[in-house]
Amino acid sequence: MPPVSGHPEAIVHPTPGAEAFQVERIAPRRELAEFVDYHWLVRWAVTEPHRQQVVPQPRVHIAAEDGQLLVHGVSRKPFYRTLTGSGHVLGAAFHPGGFRPFLGGSVGAISGTVQPGRTLLGDDDRPSAARILTGTDSAEMIDTFERYLLRTNPVPDPKSREVNALVTEAHNNHTIVRADQLATHAGYSLRTLQRLFTDYVGVGPKWVIQRFRILDVAGVAHSGDRVDWSELAYSLGFSDQAHLTRAFTHVVGTPPATYRRERAG
Template sequence: MARGVLYPGRQVEAVVTGRHAPSGEAARFVELYWHVRWRVDEPQDSKVLSYPSVHLVFEEPEPLVYGVVRDLFVRRLEGEGQVLGVKFRPGCFRPFLDGPVSALADRVVPAAEIFGPEVAEAGRDVLAHRETADLAVPAERFLLDRLPEPDPVADEVAGMVDRLIARPDLFRVDQAAGVLGVSTRTLQRLFAEYVGVSPKWVMRRARLHEAATRADAGDAVDWAALAADLGYFDQAHLVRDFTATVGVPPARYARSA
């Protein structure tokens, strides 16, 4: 399971996942194509700690665009089905829009509103396949015909997000601004316009991803030491932060992951 998927052990028998890398010009905008196929006897919820990325998802009954989900993303799986998602690089969905990406935060909109009615036919073509690479081909073909002009600022912001994600020990926005070589105000403005969420949210989510990944590994976790590594004031601060988003304390999550 990909990093950020919670309780991965519960899904291995009922859910098949795949990832496929973009090619050519699409790689400037797209981080990866992800594929989920499931068959469940009883409905189950898939829970994800989202990344600061916008997704175009080819699914039934229509393709949708998902803005960054700031809380816990929950998808109910029922019966049998599949979806193919296009995960855009953080900041790199902005060239497809007429306004800031923050307008999409916590929202799901019909993809036709952004990509036009042709996206419905593309969705049928995508979902006619079953293997990840085969689904990705028509999805990428659709995107390549509609790529906007490259935006150097989007590329710059994507690099900023990558650097913050790689530094879960960063806790304050002024720290992040110093590492990135910009003012705090500039950083906040760029993230609202291009990423859709604040730099503080990105840093907090990076810490939660790291905590969940440690818990999923199955090894004993020294939560006090991890809290210190991630820049929390103390273990209690980590526990409050994790519980507020995931719904259970990290130690309890580790026991049931």
Template sequence: MPTRAGRVRAAVLRPSHAQHRIEIGRAEPPEGLADLVDYFWWVRWDTAEPHEQEVVPRPVVHLSAEVTADGPRLLVTGVHQRMFSRRLEGRGHTVAAGFRPAGFRPLLRGDVSALLDREVPAADVLGVDDRAVAEEVLACPRPEDGAAALGRWLRGLPRDDDPLVGRLAALVERAEEDPSLVRAEQLADLAGVSLRTLQRWFRGHVGVGPKWVVQRFRLLDVVAAAHGDDDVDWAGLAARLGYADQSHLVRAFTQLVGHPPASYRREA
């Protein structure tokens, strides 16, 4: 099974198509942000032809500095339940923070499910002007410096003290790392609460329910296997990841990615 970092990388679909068009980097969060931010990341692209990059969304909120039709802005991207696609043209870059699951809740100070399947300017949800910091972040010659500038801005924002954040972040990260976790009831048992309570916590803090979370991570295990060099026993993989049989795995993968896993593997 892939590592947690491997699942993060697996979220970028068709990596062989992207490797000559985009450059992806990441950095650890500074002291004082690691409880909320999992990592900072950036993408730089230089492509003569438009490139459509598809990503399998994880249960994570992102805050990204991007050039929009309204100029440089910070955009908050909530958890997307379906495939997320971004069209890249010409030359450009973006710098972003990927929050830990539930990590955006103390800054939002509200229900994270309100961001589900949405991408909105930070000013609309945080009540602060995002234009100046977005311009500063994108003007940095090195993306690492842009990430540091974004981190300084984030440290200055007011935040709630919410004891559920660390607890839920650790629980979701456990689900990501442990392929034997295939049902929401298992997470409820680990948390020591009823499934109904866990569902309420997840909707308010993570943005999606625990069933969606475990199913998405197991699908990312399938994507990671499709990206690997070794031959894949799809029936055996289905059994290890909690699918009723291979056809259920194929159906779930196809609904998300648009192709059965074997044909996607050949393409990717």
């Protein structure tokens, strides 16, 4: 399976993070590629607790942790995890519209929640989680995970593909800075697009667009290049530098200029 890139800019303060843990991202098998973007495997060994922040993205994750396969709905709140000792976590990052065929209902209903796979998917997740969390071979752990997912018999949904394409457009097209622009691109009314995103992604298009622009800012800060924050704010659709600063600080907890200096230091 070929490697995939994921969104490494979502890892806040990646340099100290890289000293504490390693992240491997692996493409799913062909039968799941319609739904799962990539698997991620995090391994760590630390002598002191390491608290890591990750910027939430518009996608559902399932992770093997605490003896279960836990479904993480899209969260608007900052995400933190404290690593102690040594261990590993294996997860699946779904395409933005890719979890709905598993859930069989609105993804918005699970936004902001963390629930066991057995609750949402109707199949006991604990035996698979136990094999994953006691495993050592990446391929065997992923095979166990994928067998669990395939037992739910997800059916491809053309609307999921459409939503994925729209989210990709919002990510790649920096001229799209408002939800009504994405609605026009899709040929929908804004209200219809909002309902579609809530149903398939779990959050509205405005949140999706703004989150990608925040990740763009993080990527620039991580690059180490000199930044004209006012120009960057304009290019990403913020009304001014102050607007960019407020939005970034709300998500990351630090103004972007300060964050870049901390990154450089």
